Every structure is written in C-alpha cells, then in structure tokens.
Amino acid sequence: MSRRSVALAVSVLTVLTLGASACSSSSGSSTGSGGSGGTPTVKLMVGGIDKQIYLPYQLAQNLGFYKKYGVDVQLSTEQDGGVGAEDAMISGQVDMAGAWYNHTIDLQAKGKAIEDVVQLSGAPGEREMCTAKSGVRSAADFKGKTLGVTDLGSGTDTLTQFLAAQKNVKLKEFNRIAVGAGSTAVAALQNGKTACVMTTQPSVAAMQKKGVASSAIDLATTEGAKAALGGTWPAASVIARTDWVNAHKAAVQKVVDALVATMHWISTHSAADIADKLPSSFVSNQLVTKADYIKALSEDKGQFLPDGIMPAGGPKTVLATEELVGHATSSVDLGKTFTNEFAIKANKAQGFTTTTVPAGSDG
Numbered sequence: 047m048s049r050r051s052v053a054l055a056v057s058v059l060t061v062l063t064l065g066a067s068a069c070s071s072s073s074g075s076s077t078g079s080g081g082s083g084g085t086p087t088v089k090l091m092v093g094g095i096d097k098q099i100y101l102p103y104q105l106a107q108n109l110g111f112y113k114k115y116g117v118d119v120q121l122s123t124e125q126d127g128g129v130g131a132e133d134a135m136i137s138g139q140v141d142m143a144g145a146w147y148n149h150t151i152d153l154q155a156k157g158k159a160i161e162d163v164v165q166l167s168g169a170p171g172e173r174e175m176c177t178a179k180s181g182v183r184s185a186a187d188f189k190g191k192t193l194g195v196t197d198l199g200s201g202t203d204t205l206t207q208f209l210a211a212q213k214n215v216k217l218k219e220f221n222r223i224a225v226g227a228g229s230t231a232v233a234a235l236q237n238g239k240t241a242c243v244m245t246t247q248p249s250v251a252a253m254q255k256k257g258v259a260s261s262a263i264d265l266a267t268t269e270g271a272k273a274a275l276g277g278t279w280p281a282a283s284v285i286a287r288t289d290w291v292n293a294h295k296a297a298v299q300k301v302v303d304a305l306v307a308t309m310h311w312i313s314t315h316s317a318a319d320i321a322d323k324l325p326s327s328f329v330s331n332q333l334v335t336k337a338d339y340i341k342a343l344s345e346d347k348g349q350f351l352p353d354g355i356m357p358a359g360g361p362k363t364v365l366a367t368e369e370l371v372g373h374a375t376s377s378v379d380l381g382k383t384f385t386n387e388f389a390i391k392a393n394k395a396q397g398f399t400t401t402t403v404p405a406g407s408d409g
Contacts, residue, residue, distance in 0.1 A: 085118050086116075086117050086118065086297035087117075087118040088142060088294075088297055089122070089142070090119055090121055090140060090142040090301070091121075091124060091131040091134050091135065091144065092104075092121065092131060092143075092144035095122075095123035095144070098171065098346065099246045101328070102166050102305060102308050102309060102312065103305075104328070106304045107121060108323050108325075109307075109311060111304040111305075111307045111311075112304045114304065115303040115307070131144060132145045135285065135287065136158060136287065141290060141294075143284070143286070145201075146201040146283065147280045147285070147364060147384065151361075151364060151365055151368050151378055152373050155368075155373065155374040161384055162285050162356065162383060162385070163286060163298055163385060164284050164305050164388060164389050165283050165356045166284075167280065167349045167350050167351060168350075168351050169267055169268045169270065169281060170201065170205060170246075171247070171265070172202060173244070173261040173262075173265060174206075174209070174243075174244050175235070175243050175244070175262070176241060176260065177235055177242070177259050180242055182242050183262055184213065184263065185209035185213040186213040186215065188209070189215050190220065191220050191221070192220070192221040192239070192241055193240060193241065193242050194234045194239070194242065196225070196226060196227055196244075198222065204367065205275075206244055207370075208275070208367045208371050223240065225239070225243055227245055229332065231249050232252055235259050236256075244265075246266070247339075247343065248339055248342060250266070251338045251339065252338075255334070266346045267346060267348045268348055269348070275363060275367065278359060278363060279360065280364060281349075284301065298388055299392070302388035302389055302391075303388075303396070309350060309352050312352070313350070320343060321339055321343065351402055352402070353393050354389035355390070355393075355403075356384050356386055356405040358402075358403040358404065361383060361405055365380060
C-alpha cells in the first residue's frame with residue numbers, strides 16, 4: 047500500500063472513530079439515559095411544585111442531591127388548565143411525574159403500565175376545609191353541598207367521592223367543581239361558590255388565617271389518613287412508564303438515590319430548616335408568610351416517609367378507594383403498580399436502615 051493510501055486510510059479511520067465517539071457521548075447525556083457515557087438528564091414534571099405535599103422534588107434540587115448522585119433532573123410544574131403531570135409523562139413530554147401513587151392503579155385499569163419507583167408520603171396531605179355556615183363536620187354532611195376539588199378526575203376528586211361513599215352519600219346527592227389551589231381555592235370559599243374545598247398547604251394555612259374555613263376532615267397526617275381512609279394512604283411519589291423504567295434503570299436509580307437522601311434529610315431537620323432551603327416564593331407569597339408556612343409544615347410534616355419505601359398495606363388501601371368510586375377493580379395487579387427495588391438499594395448504599403415496613407408484591 048502506498049504512503050498516500052495509508053494516509054487516506056488513517057484519515058478515514060480517524061473520522062469514523064470520532065463519529066462513533068461523538069454518538070456515544072451524545073447518547074450518554076441524552077434525556078433519560080441510563081448509560082455510562084455522561085450524566086443522564088431526566089425530565090420530571092410535578093403536580094404543583096410549590097405545594098407542601100410535593101416539596102421533596104425541589105428540595106432535592108436545592109440541596110444539590112441530584113447533582114451529588116449523578117443525574118441532571120429538569121423540574122417543571124403542571125399549570126392550572128394545562129396538561130397534568132401524569133398525562134405529560136404518559137405522552138412522553140417528560141420522563142417522570144411527581145404525582146400520587148393512585149394514578150398507577152387508575153392507569154393500569156385503563157391498560158397502561160405505569161409504576162411508582164419511590165414513595166415520598168404515607169398520607170395525601172389534604173384537608174377538607176369547610177366554611178362555618180356549611181354545617182359540614184364529616185362526609186355524612188356532603189349531601190346537597192357543592193364541594194371544591196383541584197380538578198375533576200384529580201386525586202382530591204377521588205378522595206372526595208370516597209369519603210362520601212363511606213358515609214353512603216351517593217354521587218348524585220352532591221356537586222363537585224374544579225377550583226384549583228391557592229388563591230382560586232380561597233376565592234371559591236369566600237364567594238360562596240363552594241361549601242368546602244379539599245386542599246393542601248399552604249392553601250390550608252391561608253384559609254385558616256383569613257377565617258374563611260376550618261378543617262373538617264384531616265387527611266394531612268399519616269394518623270389522620272388512617273382514621274379517615276382505613277389505613278396508610280401513600281400519596282406523593284415518582285411515577286413513570288414501566289417500559290421507560292426498564293430501559294433506564296441506571297438513571298432511575300440516581301433519581302431515587304437523590305430523593306431517598308432528601309427524605310432522610312427531611313426526617314432529621316426542622317420545618318424551619320426545610321423552609322430555609324426552599325425558594326422564597328414557595329414559603330412567602332400572597333397567601334402565607336414564612337412563619338405561616340413553617341407552622342403548617344410543623345403540623346403536617348409527619349406525612350413524609352423517611353426512606354422512600356412503599357408502606358405495607360398502603361397499595362391495598364388505595365385500591366379499596368379506587369374500587370369504591372368505580373375507578374378500578376380487584377383484578378388490578380398491585381405488584382405491577384410499584385417497586386421498592388430502587389429505594390431499598392438507595393438506603394443500603396447510603397447506610398440507612400429502613401424504618402418503613404416494605405409492601406410486598408401482594409401490596
């Protein structure tokens with residue numbers, strides 16, 4: 047072979063090698079990549095990122111835990127009237143959703159394989175806030191009333207229907223309307239549009255401070271949820287399409303590592319410490335002062351699980367809720383709606399002993 051031929055061959059080989067290297071690097075840093083060629087990027091949409099029930103996602107970012115565990119998490123939040131976090135995840139607009147566990151059951155009943163990869167709370171974190179003149183003291187008083195929920199078809203809608211059904215109040219005997227959260231939920235009560243609104247902090251604190259409504263039913267704490275719903279009711283979680291999880295296990299593990307570290311951080315720090323690490327707009331705004339936010343978080347902090355493990359019996363309690371309101375049947379395979387695999391590995395790697403009794407494949 048001539049020198050010119052050798053030079054040409056080397057040149058071609060160099061170009062091919064560089065091209066292959068570039069492709070490898072690109073795939074390693076692409077959205078949701080679980081490969082070793084770079085830091086994986088994961089898009090995660092939260093169902094209201096400034097709500098207290100969903101604070102761990104942003105807190106993990108602010109504590110630097112996503113970066114520490116080697117993943118670039120791009121957070122976003124669903125907007126009122128916009129695409130819901132779980133819908134955006136299903137359609138592929140984002141990789142993961144910060145949403146309630148019950149969506150995995152609803153969606154399996156509709157033929158979609160979605161799973162919960164880390165469980166952040168053991169209670170919905172909601173309260174049924176009712177005006178004094180409503181006369182509502184329990185769900186038995188829902189009859190003839192108009193009740194506000196975040197959105198029709200949302201988790202608060204499901205819980206409202208379930209509470210009514212438990213007291214034998216039929217769906218046709220009361221009305222449900224979407225009022226969103228925050229200022230719109232407060233306004234719905236102030237204007238007499240609704241007798242009650244199921245909502246979370248910091249909206250609850252704002253309603254109490256303004257004297258607009260008080261808590262009639264507590265679903266905000268683990269004990270309150272057990273009393274009202276019949277058991278631990280796992281809510282805030284990270285859910286994703288099962289096919290996506292199986293194809294990106296390394297990236298999923300990194301996200302769960304970061305969130306498990308965050309949950310342990312929450313369990314060992316005060317409400318004031320947590321508030322200090324959150325964006326100022328979350329803890330002090332037109333609804334609440336920072337002091338209000340801290341007081342509310344101190345009261346409801348018990349909803350958060352310290353280790354990301356699905357509580358034993360929790361899936362069955364949620365399934366019972368979905369069955370009673372007609373969203374699912376006992377044919378749902380609970381073992382396919384969640385996995386403790388990633389959280390168990392995260393706790394072990396970080397030297398933590400799990401305090402939550404893990405749910406098995408039978409839920």
